[in-house]
Amino acid sequence: MLRSSMAVxxxxxxxxxxxxxxxxxxxxxxxxWMVAPALAITAGxxxxxxxxxxxxxxxxxxxxxxxxxxTLIWFVFVEAVDVAHQAFEGARSYLTRVCFSREAIILxxxxxxxxxxxxxxxxxxxxxxxxxGIDFNAVAWIALSFAGAVTLGLxxxxxxxxxxxxxxxxxxxxxxWLSYGLFLTPAMYQPATSDGVxxxxxxxxxxxxxxxxxxxxxxxxxxxxxHAFGTALILGAMTTIAGFIVIRTVAPxxxxxxxxxxx
Amino acid sequence: MSNDDVCVSxxxxxxxxxRSLKRSFVYGASDIGRLLTGRxxxxxxxxxxxxAVRNVSFNLQRGKSIGIVxxxxxxxxxxLRMVSGILRPTxxxxxxxxxxxxxxxxxxxxxxxxxGRQNIFxxxxxxxxxxxxxxxxxxxxxxxxxxxxxxxxxxGTYSSGMQARLGFACAVHxxxxxxxxxxxxxxxxxxxxxxxxxxxxxxxxxxTSMLLVSHSSVLIETLSDECIYMRxxxxxxxxxxxxxxxxxxxxxxxxxxxxxxxxxxxxxRAPQDGRPLNIASVKLATALAxxxxxxxxxxxxxxxxxxxxxxxxDDISVNLMVFDQTxxxxxxxxxIKSSRDQGRLALxxxxxxxxxxxxxxxxxxxxxxxxxxxxxxxxxxxxxxVDNVRLIVRDAGRARNNLYYQPRDWVCTGGLFSGLAEAEAxxxxxxxxxx
Numbered sequence: 111m112l113r114s115s116m117a118v119x120x121x122x123x124x125x126x127x128x129x130x131x132x133x134x135x136x137x138x139x140x141x142x143w144m145v146a147p148a149l150a151i152t153a154g155x156x157x158x159x160x161x162x163x164x165x166x167x168x169x170x171x172x173x174x175x176x177x178x179x180x181t182l183i184w185f186v187f188v189e190a191v192d193v194a195h196q197a198f199e200g201a202r203s204y205l206t207r208v209c210f211s212r213e214a215i216i217l218x219x220x221x222x223x224x225x226x227x228x229x230x231x232x233x234x235x236x237x238x239x240x241x242x243g244i245d246f247n248a249v250a251w252i253a254l255s256f257a258g259a260v261t262l263g264l265x266x267x268x269x270x271x272x273x274x275x276x277x278x279x280x281x282x283x284x285x286x287w288l289s290y291g292l293f294l295t296p297a298m299y300q301p302a303t304s305d306g307v308x309x310x311x312x313x314x315x316x317x318x319x320x321x322x323x324x325x326x327x328x329x330x331x332x333x334x335x336x337h338a339f340g341t342a343l344i345l346g347a348m349t350t351i352a353g354f355i356v357i358r359t360v361a362p363x364x365x366x367x368x369x370x371x372x373x
Numbered sequence: 374m375s376n377d378d379v380c381v382s383x384x385x386x387x388x389x390x391x392r393s394l395k396r397s398f399v400y401g402a403s404d405i406g407r408l409l410t411g412r413x414x415x416x417x418x419x420x421x422x423x424x425a426v427r428n429v430s431f432n433l434q435r436g437k438s439i440g441i442v443x444x445x446x447x448x449x450x451x452x453l454r455m456v457s458g459i460l461r462p463t464x465x466x467x468x469x470x471x472x473x474x475x476x477x478x479x480x481x482x483x484x485x486x487x488x489g490r491q492n493i494f495x496x497x498x499x500x501x502x503x504x505x506x507x508x509x510x511x512x513x514x515x516x517x518x519x520x521x522x523x524x525x526x527x528x529g530t531y532s533s534g535m536q537a538r539l540g541f542a543c544a545v546h547x548x549x550x551x552x553x554x555x556x557x558x559x560x561x562x563x564x565x566x567x568x569x570x571x572x573x574x575x576x577x578x579x580x581t582s583m584l585l586v587s588h589s590s591v592l593i594e595t596l597s598d599e600c601i602y603m604r605x606x607x608x609x610x611x612x613x614x615x616x617x618x619x620x621x622x623x624x625x626x627x628x629x630x631x632x633x634x635x636x637x638x639x640x641x642r643a644p645q646d647g648r649p650l651n652i653a654s655v656k657l658a659t660a661l662a663x664x665x666x667x668x669x670x671x672x673x674x675x676x677x678x679x680x681x682x683x684x685x686x687d688d689i690s691v692n693l694m695v696f697d698q699t700x701x702x703x704x705x706x707x708x709i710k711s712s713r714d715q716g717r718l719a720l721x722x723x724x725x726x727x728x729x730x731x732x733x734x735x736x737x738x739x740x741x742x743x744x745x746x747x748x749x750x751x752x753x754x755x756x757x758x759v760d761n762v763r764l765i766v767r768d769a770g771r772a773r774n775n776l777y778y779q780p781r782d783w784v785c786t787g788g789l790f791s792g793l794a795e796a797e798a799x800x801x802x803x804x805x806x807x808x
Binding site: 120121124125128129131132201203204206207208209210272273276277356359360362363364365366367369370 | 390391394397398401402404405408409454457458459460461473475481482484486487491494495498499500501503504
């Protein structure tokens with residue numbers, strides 16, 4: 111069992127290394143694209159704020175930093191959700207022709223996602239350093255928030271993957287919700303504590319405590335949702351493990367359908 | 374025969390698929406649900422489902438090779454995929470003992486943007502070879518593929534032949550215990566094909582077992598120790614290659630004969646207005662029967678073309694095209710023109726007959742389609758054509774394992790042949806009417 115796990119990790123590492131090499135060969139700007147969308151949104155929203163169009167509520171951090179942190183965490187989460195699906199889609203040509211440990215391709219893609227999260231994390235830390243300085247404690251909490259976003263997204267995506275591969279409509283629906291999610295989550299504003307549907311959505315949203323903790327740590331204040339934060343991290347770990355087990359079990363059924371859908 | 378000697382054991386395996394794409398997705402979701410909740414898989418046929426493979430069992434011993442034949446859609450590739458572990462059987466189990474090199478997957482995972490070198494590592498990692506071994510075999514792989522100059526260039530710059538060679542070189546260097554070969558036995562030019570064939574033989578001599586799927590009966594008969602004939606997912610016959618291939622050829626001829634019987638064979642035709650010359654009828658004869666309707670491989674055969682001319686005509690050529698329908702459907706195997714062999718034909722008004730005599734029919738046993746035409750002039754303007762004439766060439770045991778019958782003589786100086794021809798295995802299964 112241990113040997114086969116090591117083999118899976120070794121294969122994943124090799125796939126990852128070669129994919130990164132392939133990606134790097136194709137583009138000049140490379141890592142810039144990982145952070146460009148978040149930067150663009152931040153710039154846009156900040157301008158709107160300055161112009162008085164958007165009123166995001168009181169924030170402990172300077173608004174641009176507030177938005178950057180929120181949107182980056184959300185994007186990390188969204189990218190992680192799609193990892194399992196993209197891994198299988200990308201390997202369509204050889205999934206149906208060679209028998210190998212399928213978890214390896216998901217792991218390889220997850221590594222790519224982790225690198226992307228790391229780049230975004232570094233950007234945030236750099237910006238924080240510029241704006242107000244930073245201490246080790248804050249770095250640790252923020253890094254943990256990003257890690258939590260990755261594992262949470264990975265787990266949810268892995269559990270959904272067999273069904274998103276089978277039903278294209280389902281996949282589209284998920285993608286749509288994730289893009290709406292940017293507005294439903296407090297990525298760009300501070301939520302006012304109120305009742306109703308919105309508050310309920312917020313309570314159920316596992317990414318919210320991650321954002322909230324990262325922002326609190328960056329601002330140097332006490333964590334407001336520490337309990338929920340812990341829950342979100344545990345949820346991330348559990349869904350990831352469950353997701354991999356599910357994929358390992360049902361992969362042949364999914365792959366059969368991939369055969370039918372064309373090579 | 375101990376259990377250790379069996380590398381692939383297929384036990385009563387069945388596999389079902391759904392014909393409808395949308396239904397198959399729904400069934401897939403339902404199967405996933407059953408699997409995750411620990412319930413038994415559904416072994417009955419749901420609407421639009423069919424059995425692609427049904428109740429197949431066989432054992433592959435170490436060092437042996439099994440050939441699988443069948444028409445397209447008979448379940449061969451599905452069976453191979455189950456043996457390779459890509460698909461799970463609906464019923465039954467497949468037990469594999471040893472590493473499989475699936476030739477179904479030449480060049481699996483190749484990324485055009487990466488170099489040949491990187492793709493070798495990628496492909497072999499996918500096929501399960503540890504990195505250390507890849508490094509050890511790297512030079513041998515590049516030599517085999519004859520790509521030492523281009524190995525660091527992006528794969529996308531390779532020609533398709535180069536890519537195929539690289540894929541094959543990787544596959545034969547995986548050190549497999551079992552080779553699963555689906556039609557792709559050799560790629561590239563003749564010299565490379567020879568190398569591929571020799572390498573496969575080498576692997577076989579070293580004890581690698583082989584599962585081979587091919588349409589070519591020559592390949593199956595020469596390379597496999599046992600043969601399985603599949604039709605519509607079921608095993609029709611299993612055993613010695615010669616016997617099984619005989620049944621396969623016979624079924625095939627019967628099938629195409631049945632198809633042709635539905636098509637009207639109008640060999641007698643009335644002359645059309647405006648045509649100076651008509652083909653009245655076409656007959657196939659053997660030495661024993663002037664209107665046999667078939668030929669026998671290796672024996673005398675004759676084609677009689679009865680013509681009717683309105684007035685005297687000249688500069689005529691009688692042409693025959695023969696198309697294979699059994700082994701390589703649609704392939705043109707003969708194109709004979711009387712003008713090339715005997716010069717231009719001049720005919721008098723009224724009836725005449727042209728006989729094409731074949732001292733020994735070289736076509737191998739099977740079903741063929743004839744097209745007889747008459748043409749005029751240097752450009753061979755067509756005057757009349759008779760198409761879709763069914764020709765069955767029957768087996769007298771003369772072209773065993775051969776692509777065609779070759780008339781021959783043996784002479785030895787300094788030695789003596791006994792003169793006693795030996796009967797080949799399977800001679801008792803020849804066509805009793807003609808052998």
